[in-house]
Amino acid sequence: MSGSDTFRAAAETYDRHVGRYAPALGAALIEFGGIESGMRALDVGCGPGALTAELVRRLGAANVCGAEPSEPFAEACRERVGVEVVSAPAEALPFEDGSFDAALSQLVVNFMSDAAAGVGEMARVTRSGGLVASCVWDYAGEMTLLRAFWDAAREVDPARAAAADEGVVMRWCGEGELGELWQAAGLRDVRTGALVVGAAYADFDDLWAPLPTGIAPSGAFCKSLDGDGQAALSEAYRRRLGVGDGPFELSARAWAAVGTIT
Numbered sequence: 001m002s003g004s005d006t007f008r009a010a011a012e013t014y015d016r017h018v019g020r021y022a023p024a025l026g027a028a029l030i031e032f033g034g035i036e037s038g039m040r041a042l043d044v045g046c047g048p049g050a051l052t053a054e055l056v057r058r059l060g061a062a063n064v065c066g067a068e069p070s071e072p073f074a075e076a077c078r079e080r081v082g083v084e085v086v087s088a089p090a091e092a093l094p095f096e097d098g099s100f101d102a103a104l105s106q107l108v109v110n111f112m113s114d115a116a117a118g119v120g121e122m123a124r125v126t127r128s129g130g131l132v133a134s135c136v137w138d139y140a141g142e143m144t145l146l147r148a149f150w151d152a153a154r155e156v157d158p159a160r161a162a163a164a165d166e167g168v169v170m171r172w173c174g175e176g177e178l179g180e181l182w183q184a185a186g187l188r189d190v191r192t193g194a195l196v197v198g199a200a201y202a203d204f205d206d207l208w209a210p211l212p213t214g215i216a217p218s219g220a221f222c223k224s225l226d227g228d229g230q231a232a233l234s235e236a237y238r239r240r241l242g243v244g245d246g247p248f249e250l251s252a253r254a255w256a257a258v259g260t261i262t
């Protein structure tokens with residue numbers, strides 16, 4: 001199963017996994033990108049709508065659209081946020097040239113089958129002078145939830161985990177890499193930066209619960225293990241995080257890039 005297929009899941013399961021960070025990250029991306037009242041914006045790979053909802057809060061529902069290839073997520077975004085969501089991938093956006101003042105995507109570029117084409121489409125549907133902004137997790141570094149997961153997975157099943165570790169397989173997750181993609185797409189005045197957000201958990205079980213369902217690449221790896229393997233992974237993961245039966249918080253860093261359409 002490809003990484004993007006692992007998002008054909010219930011929105012509530014996503015909310016409990018990486019989606020837990022998405023509202024705060026969305027607010028940070030909007031601030032970083034300089035998205036302002038009066039703009040019309042597109043959220044590409046909107047998922048269940050965390051960034052979309054933040055855009056609606058600032059721009060109004062009439063000025064926000066989503067695009068999302070996973071139908072359960074697209075439907076959840078329509079229901080939760082009340083905006084138009086087209087069922088489409090980034091690589092084939094069904095909008096006229098220059099339809100938006102800004103196109104954003106949050107945690108999506110690494111799941112595009114052709115990132116250059118996807119970012120090119122984001123640029124095409126944005127007007128001259130408009131903004132294209134995205135962020136990706138720092139999978140190899142300070143995205144604590146996923147870094148600790150893959151480090152624990154490498155203890156339990158070293159070869160398979162090394163081949164699936166998002167810090168290795170994700171093309172756009174190092175500092176400045178998104179900026180290179182933005183430059184290659186012909187965007188001008190490209191800026192890059194770090195966005196750091198947090199999420200709260202009731203206890204370790206609260207964090208673990210979505211993983212055996214197969215959500216996201218980390219969940220797909222967890223689900224592929226047998227019962228003993230999952231128990232060993234859970235134990236190693238808990239130990240690496242240094243958490244237990246009480247509440248805790250984790251922080252997560254994402255790399256962001258924004259550029260202007262010439």
Ligand SMILES: C[S@@+](CC[C@H](N)C(=O)[O-])C[C@H]1O[C@@H](n2cnc3c(N)ncnc32)[C@H](O)[C@@H]1O
Nearest residue numbers: 004007022045046047070089090106107111112
């Ligand atoms: C980690 S989730 C991020 C969702 C949402 N943007 C958020 O921040 O919560 C990745 C999303 O990218 C979507 N996706 C996968 N392949 C895509 C593609 N080619 N074009 C656009 N979105 C894609 C998935 O369906 C999923 O909703």
